[in-house]
Amino acid sequence: MDGRDLVRSVKAVGSAGVAQGLRTVRAAWRRRRADAAALPSRGAERARVPGSVQGAEPGPGGGVLRFDRSELRIVVAGNGAVFWGWDGAGPEPSYALAGRCPEPDPRALLEPDKDGGWRVVSERMTVVVSRHGAIEVRTPGGVTLRRDQPPRWWEPAGGGPARWMQRSQVPADARFFGLGGRASGPRLRDGTYRLWNTDPGRAFGPGDDPLYITMPVQMVVADAGTHLVFHDTTWDGTVKLREGEEGAGSGHDRAGTSELRADGGPLRCWVMVGTPARVLLAWASLTGAAAVPPAWALGYQHARWGFGTEQEVRRVVAGYQERGLPLDAVHLDIDHYDEHQVFTVDEDRFPKLPQLAEDLRADGIRLVSIVDPAVRAAPGNAVYDAGTAEDAFVRDASGRVVRGVVWPGEAVFPDFTHARVREWWGELYKERLTRGFAGFWHDMNEPTSFAAFGESTLPRSARHVLEGRGGDHREAHNVYALCMARAAYEALRTLEPDQRPFVFSRSGWAGMQRYGGTWSGDVATGWPGLRASLALVLGLGLCGVPYSGPDVGGFDGSPSPELYLRWFQLGAYLPLFRTHASLRAGRREPWEFGAEVLEHARVVLLERRRLLPYFVTLAQLARRTGAPYVRPLWWSAPEERALRDCEDAFLLGDCLLVAPVLAPGTDRRAVQLPRGRWYDTATERAYEGPGQVLVEAPLSRIPVFARAGAVIPVRGPEGDLELEVWAPAPGRFGGGLVVADAGDGWDEPEFERYVVRREGRSVVVEREGEDGVSEPPHPVRVRGLEPA
Numbered sequence: 200m201d202g203r204d205l206v207r208s209v210k211a212v213g214s215a216g217v218a219q220g221l222r223t224v225r226a227a228w229r230r231r232r233a234d235a236a237a238l239p240s241r242g243a244e245r246a247r248v249p250g251s252v253q254g255a256e257p258g259p260g261g262g263v264l265r266f267d268r269s270e271l272r273i274v275v276a277g278n279g280a281v282f283w284g285w286d287g288a289g290p291e292p293s294y295a296l297a298g299r300c301p302e303p304d305p306r307a308l309l310e311p312d313k314d315g316g317w318r319v320v321s322e323r324m325t326v327v328v329s330r331h332g333a334i335e336v337r338t339p340g341g342v343t344l345r346r347d348q349p350p351r352w353w354e355p356a357g358g359g360p361a362r363w364m365q366r367s368q369v370p371a372d373a374r375f376f377g378l379g380g381r382a383s384g385p386r387l388r389d390g391t392y393r394l395w396n397t398d399p400g401r402a403f404g405p406g407d408d409p410l411y412i413t414m415p416v417q418m419v420v421a422d423a424g425t426h427l428v429f430h431d432t433t434w435d436g437t438v439k440l441r442e443g444e445e446g447a448g449s450g451h452d453r454a455g456t457s458e459l460r461a462d463g464g465p466l467r468c469w470v471m472v473g474t475p476a477r478v479l480l481a482w483a484s485l486t487g488a489a490a491v492p493p494a495w496a497l498g499y500q501h502a503r504w505g506f507g508t509e510q511e512v513r514r515v516v517a518g519y520q521e522r523g524l525p526l527d528a529v530h531l532d533i534d535h536y537d538e539h540q541v542f543t544v545d546e547d548r549f550p551k552l553p554q555l556a557e558d559l560r561a562d563g564i565r566l567v568s569i570v571d572p573a574v575r576a577a578p579g580n581a582v583y584d585a586g587t588a589e590d591a592f593v594r595d596a597s598g599r600v601v602r603g604v605v606w607p608g609e610a611v612f613p614d615f616t617h618a619r620v621r622e623w624w625g626e627l628y629k630e631r632l633t634r635g636f637a638g639f640w641h642d643m644n645e646p647t648s649f650a651a652f653g654e655s656t657l658p659r660s661a662r663h664v665l666e667g668r669g670g671d672h673r674e675a676h677n678v679y680a681l682c683m684a685r686a687a688y689e690a691l692r693t694l695e696p697d698q699r700p701f702v703f704s705r706s707g708w709a710g711m712q713r714y715g716g717t718w719s720g721d722v723a724t725g726w727p728g729l730r731a732s733l734a735l736v737l738g739l740g741l742c743g744v745p746y747s748g749p750d751v752g753g754f755d756g757s758p759s760p761e762l763y764l765r766w767f768q769l770g771a772y773l774p775l776f777r778t779h780a781s782l783r784a785g786r787r788e789p790w791e792f793g794a795e796v797l798e799h800a801r802v803v804l805l806e807r808r809r810l811l812p813y814f815v816t817l818a819q820l821a822r823r824t825g826a827p828y829v830r831p832l833w834w835s836a837p838e839e840r841a842l843r844d845c846e847d848a849f850l851l852g853d854c855l856l857v858a859p860v861l862a863p864g865t866d867r868r869a870v871q872l873p874r875g876r877w878y879d880t881a882t883e884r885a886y887e888g889p890g891q892v893l894v895e896a897p898l899s900r901i902p903v904f905a906r907a908g909a910v911i912p913v914r915g916p917e918g919d920l921e922l923e924v925w926a927p928a929p930g931r932f933g934g935g936l937v938v939a940d941a942g943d944g945w946d947e948p949e950f951e952r953y954v955v956r957r958e959g960r961s962v963v964v965e966r967e968g969e970d971g972v973s974e975p976p977h978p979v980r981v982r983g984l985e986p987a
Contacts, residue, residue, distance in 0.1 A: 218608075219608060224651040226650055238659060248332070249349050255317055261274040261275055261308075264328060273326060275303065277301045278485065279321065279471065281469070289467075295709040301484065307321040312327055324336055324339065325338075342424070343423075344421065344423055345426060345428065347365055360434075360464070364460045366458045367459075371454055374843045376420065377418045379412040379416070380410050382734055385741070389441045395676065396708070397409045402754050404722075404727040411706045414709045415436070415459065422838055425473065425474060429468060431709075433675070433678050434677075435673060436461035437460050438458070439459075475830075479826055486712070490699070496565075498527030498807065499807055500526075500775070502530030503778075506534065509551065523801070524789065535568075553633070570628075570687070575608060577609070592613060595658060601658060612648075616678070639703075641706075659673045688713070698943055699945065700714075703715045704716075709743070715746065719731075721750070722749050726762060726861065729766050732749035737830075737846075739827075740829050745826070746828070747774060752779075764796050765901070774828045812913055828851060830850040831845075836874060841891075847859070853909070855880075856905075858904070869891050872886055872890055879904055880903045905923075905925040910955060911925075921978045924964050926984045928957070935952075935953055937950075951966060953966055953967070954967055
């Protein structure tokens with residue numbers, strides 16, 4: 200937190216501002232002293248490399264290779280992914296994996312290779328290990344996708360965790376994606392990216408890194424194939440990327456490089472090879488299926504830090520209703536708490552909160568509560584007293600409870616890496632449910648502790664249970680929010696067993712999709728913030744987190760009517776569609792920006808509601824396949840280089856291509872189309888890809904294209920499910936999957952498969968089933984047929 204951020208935090212707490220500012224100074228000194236006492240200087244270090252291979256021990260799916268100064272365990276899993284770990288590291292324990300890791304593939308065998316090396320051949324890849332410990336991942340055809348050079352360790356002479364470094368090479372044409380939520384993406388350019396979940400302490404833009412969610416997960420896309428690599432360590436580190444250069448016909452290509460450095464933890468990784476869809480399917484089978492949000496959470500949601508009172512909430516909701524604007528949820532920020540204390544309510548400003556929630560729900564609107572992990576350290580605070588009795592709070596190396604500073608003042612922090620603490624914390628959500636809340640928004644959970652200088656988090660020496668292994672905050676920091684989300688999700692499944700939980704979190708780590716989604720955090724108001732919003736959603740989707748979205752309008756400022764509308768139009772096609780702003784920012788209700796914006800926003804909201812069945816389908820497909828709702832244009836054709844470099848448009852599922860307007864004063868824009876026929880959904884004009892087209896983008900709409908042959912489930916005029924079918928090109932076929940909404944519980948929905956064919960001037964749509972084909976059970980509307 201810099202000086203400006205300290206001033207902001209001081210102002211935000213009103214009359215207590217000066218005292219709060221002093222607390223942040225004391226907290227920073229406490230953290231510094233604690234770390235100085237418990238984490239001595241590393242001193243002299245010994246460097247180590249594996250050395251030469253001395254022998255091998257084959258085992259199921261692979262085996263163990265022994266080197267002079269290390270050993271390498273390599274196993275091909277039954278899902279096609281390959282694991283390797285140095286110094287005897289195995290795939291467990293791991294916060295990323297969902298349950299136990301998959302069984303080894305018995306068909307994969309460790310066998311000698313040339314020059315004294317070894318190899319493991321599997322269906323999807325061949326892994327070759329040189330006699331000095333370099334590891335190559337090759338396609339079945341023998342093309343190298345990745346080459347990891349022998350790793351290097353630096354071990355403190357006095358003992359302690361070893362730092363390590365792994366350098367890798369990828370093809371010259373490869374492009375990097377992922378690493379969690381990065382504002383500068385989605386394609387990651389040359390630079391160094393930090394792996395340490397961080398609250399920047401201010402609104403951020405494309406140049407800011409790191410942010411709230413970092414993951415050592417890379418998606419690498421090249422002509423030869425796509426692969427995902429995950430280095431399973433939760434410790435602080437950096438990834439330095441450099442894209443390659445092709446020799447322009449000279450044959451002297453320069454490979455792309457990735458250099459990962461970590462301050463500790465095991466050196467182990469997983470690699471998955473195949474199409475992007477196959478890679479993320481394998482990733483989801485490792486880290487867990489994505490939680491499916493209730494259908495209402497796929498609608499439009501409105502939030503603000505600063506609603507202030509129950510009357511203000513009712514006034515805003517009435518504004519939507521009076522103007523005929525769809526609204527599905529309202530979020531209450533920390534200002535609804537009693538003096539910012541979690542799991543409380545300010546009874547003066549919200550005296551009848553359960554009644555408010557009941558009244559909103561009668562109109563189809565849910566109430567969502569913010570939940571912060573920090574607990575005010577004051578006797579008499581029920582959560583603090585209960586947590587103290589439970590011994591739930593993080594302690595320092597000397598055994599004292601760690602104290603930080605957050606919105607309620609002096610605060611303590613539950614140790615979510617302890618199963619007993621997660622269970623205790625989860626029970627606290629019962630209070631939220633009795634107040635009428637239907638969803639939960641986790642904030643400040645990097646975790647953040649305000650500090651006048653240094654890092655705004657807990658001391659690195661703070662102790663954590665880490666599921667019984669024991670360790671400190673250097674290992675626990677990046678998974679703190681993941682474990683908090685687990686506590687909430689698992690408790691809500693028990694407290695409301697008939698309802699799917701809705702949890703989304705500002706911070707997290709690999710596997711967080713098991714418990715819910717995320718949002719952008721405090722993205723800056725401005726055109727760069729709008730562009731960063733799209734980068735974050737795309738990047739997170741490629742790391743296996745399909746449900747996310749930005750603060751529409753930006754968090755900190757007052758957007759112009761044009762910027763607000765363009766952000767609103769983008770948000771309508773993202774999984775989490777939510778307006779939100781800070782206490783001192785401008786309003787975010789559509790009618791605050793003039794009559795023209797209001798009418799355009801109405802069209803946007805009605806279109807989002809019309810597409811709700813499509814979002815329900817995408818949510819269920821994400822659970823089944825790992826495929827994100829929002830996909831880069833290269834998703835189905837990663838070999839098309841023009842698509843790999845396109846960052847200003849995206850696919851929404853398989854059916855739609857969305858080209859948002861990301862710059863001011865734009866009324867036309869170029870759109871890169873993938874292969875095939877695409878229809879402008881506004882004009883129904885057909886365009887042929889691959890190639891670039893120039894289309895109209897008036898203030899009233901952004902360009903959206905439908906793939907020829909697509910079957911899109913939509914909400915009809917009477918609220919029933921309809922099929923919007925876009926005509927295949929002559930001589931072509933189409934089709935798609937539709938998942939009918941089975942409600943917000945746990946009933947397994949029915950997957951409907953449709954095939955579409957062109958017969959002259961007509962289009963035939965049939966449903967495929969076990970008993971053959973049949974007529975669709977829903978009304979069908981065909982679009983894109985040329986006029987007679």
